[in-house]
């Protein structure tokens with residue numbers, strides 16, 4: 426029956442595309458009175474926080490602040506979130522559409538922060554900026570023994586990399602019990618000190634814009650797997666008739682941690698596992714599913730895999746083999762939920778579906794993710810939104826010769842650089858679905874404000890504890 430289906434592409438829109446601009450340097454309308462950067466390396470990806478107090482030094486009121494980002498980070502951003510410090514006010518933050526070349530040949534990108542109201546000349550405001558990206562530390566050395574602890578090497582700007590002049594700056598690394606600096610500078614004032622799980626620096630004064638000379642090159646202990654989902658294909662099927670939402674996910678996984686020096690030995694693995702310690706190889710993946718899921722399955726190329734367990738809302742799956750450094754594993758998991766948990770009826774024939782972005786393994790980051798929602802036959806897409814910027818979105822209509830109606834609608838969204846924390850994000854699909862009342866079970870008719878969804882952001886997304894000073 427496959428060849429009697431035909432596909433129509435109804436709409437294609439590309440939301441994010443970055444060109445290289447000629448030379449955009451923001452006006453020096455601001456000065457950073459204080460610029461504090463915290464970098465948390467605890468996860469497979471990097472969480473950064475900036476606590477910045479800025480002052481308008483121009484003669485006009487200003488409402489746009491440009492956060493300079495190195496090209497490496499700009500290309501790999503997962504989350505970018507800004508708040509007015511000490512106030513629960515979210516600030517519109519987006520990525521500026523172009524990158525620029527600096528005089529020294531390096532490339533700079535910008536996060537554009539649009540303040541809720543302009544700041545008068547001479548006045549100050551404090552911002553809390555949270556940034557997550559997948560420019561993570563790399564294994565150092567690249568090859569280790571199974572029983573060795575893994576170290577990662579990570580580089581970041583030591584002094585503020587900012588479009589504006591900085592009066593006072595400070596840096597702190599968090600999330601490892603041991604940081605060691607490679608080629609530490611002779612200048613004692615630039616060196617850091619280890620304290621418990623952090624590496625702290627003293628304050629620096631008067632740093633010119635776009636300071637790039639003082640890179641910090643650091644090695645830290647990180648004896649955990651670095652799980653990358655190279656590709657995720659997540660399909661979500663809506664059935665009004667059965668009152669279900671069915672999920673099926675296909676993963677192509679790789680472990681980016683250090684490679685085994687002497688190859689794999691089952692004996693060494695058994696000895697190591699006796700120690701019951703956390704390690705750099707991954708033998709179990711934990712996934713957090715929506716509440717009250719049922720009909721779980723787990724398959725791979727070979728067939729059904731029996732080594733999985735559901736405990737509460739968690740699905741624990743054991744790959745057929747432990748994933749050592751650069752080892753790959755492809756698998757499929759699926760489950761079913763009640764539709765009423767995700768669907769609201771907004772009017773007689775109009776529905777709003779809110780689907781979580783991810784349910785994948787904890788402490789993981791994603792290369793390409795493709796999330797498709799299959800709407801029931803006869804429905805019409807009205808609106809689509811997501812709490813994370815999409816790379817692209819497509820709407821296909823799937824029609825068969827036997828089908829007199831318009832056919833199924835498949836809505837596909839693509840994302841780059843997601844991290845496990847994006848699981849708190851959502852895709853919102855609004856569609857109409859006429860004359861199905863006879864079939865469908867009563868749906869909870871809750872009042873749902875669509876517009877409110879546009880402004881929500883991933884409140885729980887970043888685990889960086891800003892209060893920890």
Ligand SMILES: *[C@@H]1O[C@H](CO)[C@@H](O)[C@H](O)[C@H]1NC(C)=O
Pocket residue numbers: 451452
């Ligand atoms: C920078 O200043 C110039 C001249 O005052 C102005 O025309 C331009 O719009 C400003 N650019 C930004 C990004 O504020």
Ligand SMILES: *[C@@H]1O[C@H](CO)[C@@H](O)[C@H](O)[C@H]1NC(C)=O
Pocket residue numbers: 517518519537539
């Ligand atoms: C946020 O700022 C960007 C860039 O200035 C703008 O294009 C966008 O419309 C703003 N979004 C909202 C919701 O204000």
Ligand SMILES: *[C@@H]1O[C@H](CO)[C@@H](O)[C@H](O)[C@H]1NC(C)=O
Pocket residue numbers: 649650651652680681682683684685704705706707708709747748749750751
């Ligand atoms: C990834 O490889 C590292 C190093 O070999 C290993 O310790 C870790 O357990 C692996 N992770 C997974 C998920 O297999």
Ligand SMILES: *[C@@H]1O[C@H](CO)[C@@H](O)[C@H](O)[C@H]1NC(C)=O
Pocket residue numbers: 677726753754755
């Ligand atoms: C996983 O799938 C990819 C793409 O089809 C393939 O290149 C890769 O070899 C597969 N890996 C394994 C371990 O089966």
